[in-house]
Amino acid sequence: xxxxxxxxxxxxxxxxxxxxxxxxxxxxxxxxxxxxxxxxxxxxxxxxxxxxxxxxxxxxxxxxxxxxxxxxxxxxxxxxxxxxxxxxxxxxxxxxxxxxxxxxxxxxxxxxxxxxxxxxxxxxxxxxxxxxxxxxxxxxxxxxxxxxxxxxxxxxxxxxxxxxxxxxxxxxxxxxxxxxxxxxxxxxxxxxxxxxxxxxxxxxxxxxxxxxxxxxxxxxxxxxxxxxxxxxxxxxxxxxxxxxxxxxxxxxxxxxxxxxxxxxxxxxxxxxxxxxxxxxxxxxxxxxxxxxxxxxxxxxxxxxxxxxxxxxxxxxxxxxxxxxxxxxxxxxxxxxxxxxxxxxxxxxxxxxxxxxxxxxxxxxxxxxxxxxxxxxxxxxxxxxxxxxxxxxxxxxxxxxxxxxxxxxxxxxxxxxxxxxxxxxxxxxxxxxxxxxxxxxxxxxxxxxxxxxxxxxxxxxxxxxxxxxxxxxxxxxxxxxxxxxxxxxxxxxxxxxxxxxxxxxxxxxxxxxxxxxxxxxxxxxxxxxxxxxxxxxxxxxxxxxxxxxxxxxxxxxxxxxxxxxxxxxxxxxxxxxxxxxxxxxxxxxxxxxxxxxxxxxxxxxxxxxxxxxxxxxxxxxxxxxxxxxxxxxxxxxxxxxxxxxxxxxxxxxxxxxxxxxxxxxxxxxxxxxxxxxxxxxxxxxxxxxxxxxxxxxxxxxxxxxxxxxxxxxxxxxxxxxxxxxxxxxxxxxxxxxxxxxxxxxxxxxxxxxxxxxxxxxxxxxxxxxxxxxxxxxxxxxxxxxxxxxxxxxxxxxxxxxxxxxxxxxxxxxxxxxxxxxxxxxxxxxxxxxxxxxxxxxxxxxxxxxxxxxxxxxxxxxxxxxxxxxxxxxxxxxxxxxxxxxxx
Amino acid sequence: xxxxxxxxxxxxxxxxxxxxxxxxxxxxxxxxxxxxxxxxxxxxxxxxxxxxxxxxxxxxxxxxxxxxxxxxxxxxxxxxxxxxxxxxxxxxxxxxxxxxxxxxxxxxxx
Numbered sequence: 001x002x003x004x005x006x007x008x009x010x011x012x013x014x015x016x017x018x019x020x021x022x023x024x025x026x027x028x029x030x031x032x033x034x035x036x037x038x039x040x041x042x043x044x045x046x047x048x049x050x051x052x053x054x055x056x057x058x059x060x061x062x063x064x065x066x067x068x069x070x071x072x073x074x075x076x077x078x079x080x081x082x083x084x085x086x087x088x089x090x091x092x093x094x095x096x097x098x099x100x101x102x103x104x105x106x107x108x109x110x111x112x113x114x115x116x117x118x119x120x121x122x123x124x125x126x127x128x129x130x131x132x133x134x135x136x137x138x139x140x141x142x143x144x145x146x147x148x149x150x151x152x153x154x155x156x157x158x159x160x161x162x163x164x165x166x167x168x169x170x171x172x173x174x175x176x177x178x179x180x181x182x183x184x185x186x187x188x189x190x191x192x193x194x195x196x197x198x199x200x201x202x203x204x205x206x207x208x209x210x211x212x213x214x215x216x217x218x219x220x221x222x223x224x225x226x227x228x229x230x231x232x233x234x235x236x237x238x239x240x241x242x243x244x245x246x247x248x249x250x251x252x253x254x255x256x257x258x259x260x261x262x263x264x265x266x267x268x269x270x271x272x273x274x275x276x277x278x279x280x281x282x283x284x285x286x287x288x289x290x291x292x293x294x295x296x297x298x299x300x301x302x303x304x305x306x307x308x309x310x311x312x313x314x315x316x317x318x319x320x321x322x323x324x325x326x327x328x329x330x331x332x333x334x335x336x337x338x339x340x341x342x343x344x345x346x347x348x349x350x351x352x353x354x355x356x357x358x359x360x361x362x363x364x365x366x367x368x369x370x371x372x373x374x375x376x377x378x379x380x381x382x383x384x385x386x387x388x389x390x391x392x393x394x395x396x397x398x399x400x401x402x403x404x405x406x407x408x409x410x411x412x413x414x415x416x417x418x419x420x421x422x423x424x425x426x427x428x429x430x431x432x433x434x435x436x437x438x439x440x441x442x443x444x445x446x447x448x449x450x451x452x453x454x455x456x457x458x459x460x461x462x463x464x465x466x467x468x469x470x471x472x473x474x475x476x477x478x479x480x481x482x483x484x485x486x487x488x489x490x491x492x493x494x495x496x497x498x499x500x501x502x503x504x505x506x507x508x509x510x511x512x513x514x515x516x517x518x519x520x521x522x523x524x525x526x527x528x529x530x531x532x533x534x535x536x537x538x539x540x541x542x543x544x545x546x547x548x549x550x551x552x553x554x555x556x557x558x559x560x561x562x563x564x565x566x567x568x569x570x571x572x573x574x575x576x577x578x579x580x581x582x583x584x585x586x587x588x589x590x591x592x593x594x595x596x597x598x599x600x601x602x603x604x605x606x607x608x609x610x611x612x613x614x615x616x617x618x619x620x621x622x623x624x625x626x627x628x629x630x631x632x633x634x635x636x637x638x639x640x641x642x643x644x645x646x647x648x649x650x651x652x653x654x655x656x657x658x659x660x661x662x663x664x665x666x667x668x669x670x671x672x673x674x675x676x677x678x679x680x681x682x683x684x685x686x687x688x689x690x691x692x693x694x695x696x697x698x699x700x701x702x703x704x705x706x707x708x709x710x711x712x713x714x715x716x717x718x719x720x721x722x723x724x725x726x727x728x729x730x731x732x733x734x735x736x737x738x739x740x741x742x743x744x745x746x747x748x749x750x751x752x753x754x755x756x757x758x759x760x761x762x763x764x765x766x767x768x769x770x771x772x773x774x775x776x777x778x779x780x781x782x783x784x785x786x787x788x789x790x791x792x793x794x795x796x797x798x799x800x801x802x803x804x805x806x807x808x809x810x811x812x813x814x815x816x817x818x819x820x821x822x823x824x825x826x827x828x829x830x831x832x833x834x835x836x837x838x839x840x841x842x843x844x845x846x847x848x849x850x851x852x853x854x855x856x857x858x859x860x861x862x863x864x865x866x867x868x869x870x871x872x873x874x875x876x877x878x879x880x881x882x883x884x885x886x
Numbered sequence: 887x888x889x890x891x892x893x894x895x896x897x898x899x900x901x902x903x904x905x906x907x908x909x910x911x912x913x914x915x916x917x918x919x920x921x922x923x924x925x926x927x928x929x930x931x932x933x934x935x936x937x938x939x940x941x942x943x944x945x946x947x948x949x950x951x952x953x954x955x956x957x958x959x960x961x962x963x964x965x966x967x968x969x970x971x972x973x974x975x976x977x978x979x980x981x982x983x984x985x986x987x988x989x990x991x992x993x994x995x996x
Contacts, residue, residue: 022963
């Protein structure tokens with residue numbers, strides 16, 4: 001009750017004051033009356049009454065203190081006072097709030113991204129239990145392709161004691177009609193458990209469920225928020241609407257649900273979800289590994305247990321299906337061990353997560369630099385306000401009171417910075433989301449919500465205390481007598497004070513150095529990546545995958561189709577060369593006399609007029625490429641790439657070596673002997689430098705392979721839109737019932753795959769630049785302050801014979817010395833910590849000498865400018881003026 | 887009993903105020919007069935410490951206040967005992983009795 005009334009009294013202050021006044025007046029009036037009655041004249045009676053009462057003011061004070069929380073009232077007063085002070089010093093306040101906003105805003109934005117995408121990408125779920133099942137496989141030009149067959153997913157479904165929830169899906173695309181114009185959109189075919197697995201409730205309508213799957217008509221679809229907005233203008237009556245879709249034929253689909261905007265699954269480009277329809281054959285035997293399977297471990301099941309169950313499944317599958325002739329090589333289980341990986345990795349590759357953390361640390365470092373700057377400023381201001389504080393101390397303010405008031409001032413600044421930071425973070429959010437590629441999956445938006453705002457202000461508060469506490473502490477630590485008497489400037493910067501300033505500046509410079517070195521390393525990595533030797537020429541090279549389905553066509557028909565396609569592609573205007581290949585046709589085990597066979601991926605390539613070698617401009621390392629004699633059936637020559645050759649015959653030349661093939665790891669050996677006639681440089685078409693799956697390529701001429709072309713490469717100088725249109729037209733003409741082909745420019749794809757790295761580089765550069773700028777500002781400020789404080793000393797020096805140059809040199813030297821120490825500490829720190837960044841670098845050693853040489857030089861150059869300007873000011877001191885002035 | 891002198895005086899003042907309000911409500915000035923009267927002029931309350939004490943007692947909930955009209959037709963704040971105040975009065979009277987007995991014993995045996 002007491003506390004409550006004390007709290008309420010805060011607001012009733014004026015009323016309580018008036019009441020107390022009235023009460024005391026009444027008391028005095030009564031006493032006066034009595035005194036009068038005792039014979040005193042009125043005036044005397046009143047004065048006597050007052051004397052008898054005691055010290056009115058002190059009584060009021062006592063009463064007030066008991067009434068409410070004095071410190072809270074005082075704090076309010078301090079707050080108002082701080083506001084007035086800051087409002088008067090507009091320039092300082094503006095600079096302080098701006099720099100704080102930058103630091104806090106950057107940290108907040110990064111933190112939002114981390115929260116949504118890295119720390120907790122799957123909200124509301126027990127993340128440890130969510131896994132993805134896959135069979136390790138390699139496919140064509142991609143190093144790693146995480147997928148498995150529907151059969152495996154179906155088997156996982158039958159193991160509820162291991163996985164209590166499963167979801168199976170695969171990305172797909174379709175053409176949607178908008179009147180007469182068909183537009184391709186990306187989507188996903190999902191099974192009944194998909195939406196339930198992820199748990200995000202739909203914005204409108206409902207999910208697809210088991211019933212839809214059972215109906216097997218694919219009639220119902222769910223659409224994405226983005227598409228709902230662009231195609232249907234956000235029409236709330238979209239549920240139940242039908243759209244025309246073209247797959248093998250034109251059919252109608254009904255929209256039954258819309259997902260919320262933050263649901264970007266499986267990719268950021270997924271615009272619709274339809275049900276999965278599988279052939280009975282895919283349930284009985286493993287089919288193509290095109291599916292993604294997610295699972296949730298049942299309670300009490302560990303990852304090891306689940307993996308063991310998968311191993312058992314794999315063994316069973318191998319036994320049952322490995323020698324089954326009806327299953328294509330790709331679908332065979334051997335060589336494709338079933339593995340589990342945490343679902344988190346689906347959202348954020350570990351490397352990306354690592355890079356986000358690095359950027360976060362950089363943001364915090366910038367924030368520290370900001371706080372240091374502000375601490376310096378506050379120290380300087382504290383010096384300037386010495387007399388004001390001395391008066392307050394003389395009037396009875398305790399040290400705690402002074403501390404509190406100055407601290408509140410700092411906190412007010414910090415709050416301003418927090419607001420600014422929040423705005424900046426909101427604006428940066430969109431940029432922050434681009435740290436991850438647009439296609440990245442996500443289940444929640446990296447936005448500024450309540451929690452983020454609270455966090456922002458908490459950070460701001462901490463900053464305020466960081467930069468405000470020490471100056472406030474120092475300010476309260478003075479002798480009022482001395483300060484009030486002494487107004488000259490010689491005593492203004494005590495020795496201790498200077499050392500604190502210098503220390504802070506050194507710290508700033510060291511931190512800025514850290515950032516610069518990190519940014520430098522990342523920059524060199526990027527340059528290395530972009531200049532990476534791919535092994536082939538990527539300019540103007542286009543890859544086309546017509547996705548010719550195998551159903552209903554025998555081998556001859558397929559071969560004829562693809563030949564036809566190749567001819568037409570080659571005949572397109574602007575095409576300078578064309579070729580065809582079928583990569584990863586099969587896994588081949590090659591052996592010679594050594595005990596273990598070596599696994600390789602066979603790629604059938606065209607030879608002759610549409611030559612693979614010439615089109616892609618591969619480079620020969622040894623031997624020769626195929627000629628017309630190798631293109632005939634019966635020839636037994638192959639070309640290997642450098643990795644393959646090294647694996648088979650390490651350290652030797654592979655030319656002329658012979659080998660035989662073997663079916664499977666321990667299968668029967670064939671009797672045919674093959675000869676290696678050439679070795680080419682490795683093709684590196686992905687930017688990922690991880691060697692998770694070495695794609696050792698074995699090239700054979702196309703005519704000797706059984707199949708049809710899968711990938712077509714043409715080097716063209718047509719404009720992208722025109723080329724795409726032509727390719728689609730050709731596909732439609734040649735292939736009845738064609739699906740839309742996949743067409744992409746190799747260069748573009750490589751560029752896009754570097755997008756996250758690029759974003760990180762930009763972030764690092766921006767943060768490093770800000771850090772450098774702020775720390776140089778600190779250096780400049782401190783040097784300037786030092787010079788103005790030492791005007792008298794400089795005047796004396798000059799009077800005693802020093803010329804302007806030596807003064808300049810002295811100031812400059814002292815400034816650079818401070819910078820030098822800071823830079824040295826920073827460089828050492830960077831060298832020690834550089835190892836942390838190791839996994840983010842490419843082609844650059846973490847202790848790269850070039851970077852660690854150039855960056856300090858750069859810092860020195862900028863710092864010399866920051867020190868030179870105050871030095872000039874020092875040189876301009878007129879000794880006559882300086883010595884006379886007081 | 888480890889109260890220092892100030893506390894002792896404060897506690898005593900509280901007791902006196904509560905006692906003086908036992909029979910009827912009274913305003914601040916009247917309370918100081920009444921204490922003087924009741925002690926047969928032996929005690930003069932320092933008027934300054936009266937009001938802080940009154941506010942403190944009111945915070946504790948032992949007395950409550952009301953604006954009313956005094957004998958001289960002036961607006962004045964009247965204080966009266968609450969139920970818990972009456973209980974507190976009894977408690978404090980007992981404590982005081984115990985205290986004075988204890989002190990007497992000590993003095994008697996000195």
